[in-house]
Amino acid sequence: MFLDESRILSRLDHPNLIRVIEAGVGRLTLDAGSKGGLEDTTSGLVQGANANDEYRYIAMELLLGRTLADLWDLLAEEKKRMPLRVAASIVARVAHGLSHAHDLLGEDGQSYELVHRDVNPSNVFMTSRGQVKLIDFGLARAKDTDRAGTQGVVTGKVTYLAPEQLSTRASDRRTDIYQLGITLWEMVTGARLFLRDTQLESIAAVKRGEIPQPEELNPKVPADLSRIVMRALAHDPDRRYTTMGGLARALDRWVEAQGLVVEDEEIVELFDRVFPEERVRLETWYHGVLSARPTVSPDRTIAPPAAVGGVGELEAAAPIAVQQAVASLPPNAVPQDLEIPNDAETAHARRSRWSWWKRR
Known part of the structure; x- marks a missing residue:
């Protein structure tokens, strides 16, 4: 059922809908170099799973x-x-x-x-x-x-x-x-x-x-x-x-x-007035992720910058x-x-x- 629904959603192609890039089923295999973790070549480390377990995944576009x-x-x-x-x-x-x-x-x-x-x-x-x-x-x-x-x-x-x-x-x-x-x-x-x-x-x-x-x-x-x-x-x-x-x-x-x-x-202007500096911080984080080394420790994630509040004259x-x-x-x-x-x-x-x- 998950795959049927995901494949339907992957057919959606409109600028005002989030884009589903891929959906499918993968199989986890033990990776000797991952500290006992389980790794799939496309999806990265998955914790708390058994060797050769199947998993379902859906990949969507990143939105900032x-x-x-x-x-x-x-x-x-x-x-x-x-x-x-x-x-x-x-x-x-x-x-x-x-x-x-x-x-x-x-x-x-x-x-x-x-x-x-x-x-x-x-x-x-x-x-x-x-x-x-x-x-x-x-x-x-x-x-x-x-x-x-x-x-x-x-x-x-x-x-x-x-x-x-x-x-x-x-x-x-x-x-x-x-x-x-x-x-x-x-x-x-x-x-x-x-x-x-x-x-x-x-x-x-x-x-x-x-x-x-x-x-x-x-x-x-x-x-x-x-x-x-x-x-x-x-x-x-x-x-x-x-x-x-x-x-x-x-x-x-x-x-x-x-x-x-x-x-x-005009929406960018509204965004910047409500969230000053947020756009710069998000894009800086994004470019940092792209330039980072691909090997990341299993227990580490790269978090986006903290949100910035404040409202301009609206x-x-x-x-x-x-x-x-x-x-x-x-x-x-x-x-x-x-x-x-x-x-x-x-x-x-x-x-x-x-x-x-x-x-x-």
């Missing part, structure tokens, strides 16, 4: 950068929001990559009906050179590779689940559309949509599907962008975009209507007028610099620090 979740965590600490144009462009790129995955055909010309099922900011990678890539297809399923016994099993991060993932209804490409819609909603509002105090409360919130209009939290969100977000987040899958390509094109049109297309260089989170529709939002779900109700208890809860942003 940070996840979208990393970016948001720093923005949240500084009470900043990403510019709407950039947010829409990043999500559009992910949508184009997913559209390619959804439309992937087998050698027989039939669709694999591939679904990612775990689209969330932790699986959106922004490279230090301005590329945006969807990663971690570990929960992806094609139509002919569903494992027995997974019916009814909840997979993925709870706060990014689609309603049908909590029911007996099968997931399809519209599940990915909903999950990406959650990501877009959170990017343009600066709030978490379904995060509650406990996992059970978060699951209940997903099932209810009560979603405020983005402009209720961020008045800078225009009506046409809000309509795109809310259509992606329709509780009924039949009311969402029919295809991921439809969502991607809608976002492309909105970005183009703003008068300036977002290029990779769009400040604008105050919102808390309306009736927003009153149902959970405590802690509104950034601390936003206007809040006069109710003392609610006000105190919403002034709590940004630890709510950590992804669950």
Whole structure:
């Protein structure tokens, strides 16, 4: 099953998807010069295995950068929001990559009906050179590779689940559309949509599907962008975009209507402002690895440089007028610099620090 799924993923070829270079099965052999370790000529040392054991492996491209979740965590600490144009462009790129995955055909010309099922900011990678890539297809399923016994099993991060993932209804490409819609909603509002105090409360919130209009939290969100977000987040899958390509094109049109297309260089600028010196440190580490001697001790690894924090001057989170529709939002779900109700208890809860942003 692993090989079948890995070989399907290796057929994906899109600039906004992480590339699978190779997948297969290897056999470990004893290497007398490796201090009793086991070594394969292509995969290096593997500890805790027996001679002649088989192992499965998957090799993917190396990406240097940070996840979208990393970016948001720093923005949240500084009470900043990403510019709407950039947010829409990043999500559009992910949508184009997913559209390619959804439309992937087998050698027989039939669709694999591939679904990612775990689209969330932790699986959106922004490279230090301005590329945006969807990663971690570990929960992806094609139509002919569903494992027995997974019916009814909840997979993925709870706060990014689609309603049908909590029911007996099968997931399809519209599940990915909903999950990406959650990501877009959170990017343009600066709030978490379904995060509650406990996992059970978060699951209940997903099932209810009560979603405020983005402009209720961020008045800078225009009506046409809000309509795109809310259509992606329709509780009924039949009311969402029919295809991921439809969502991607809608976002492309909105970005183009703003008068300036977002290029990779603008994302690099954002990356450098949020993670100063990180790009130089990562590339220095990378070139150091390339120039290092190929023989490395079994108990040593070359670690990338420590992350550097800090946020530059970005769009400040604008105050919102808390309306009736927003009153149902959970405590802690509104950034601390936003206007809040006069109710003392609610006000105190919403002034709590940004630890709510950590992804669950």
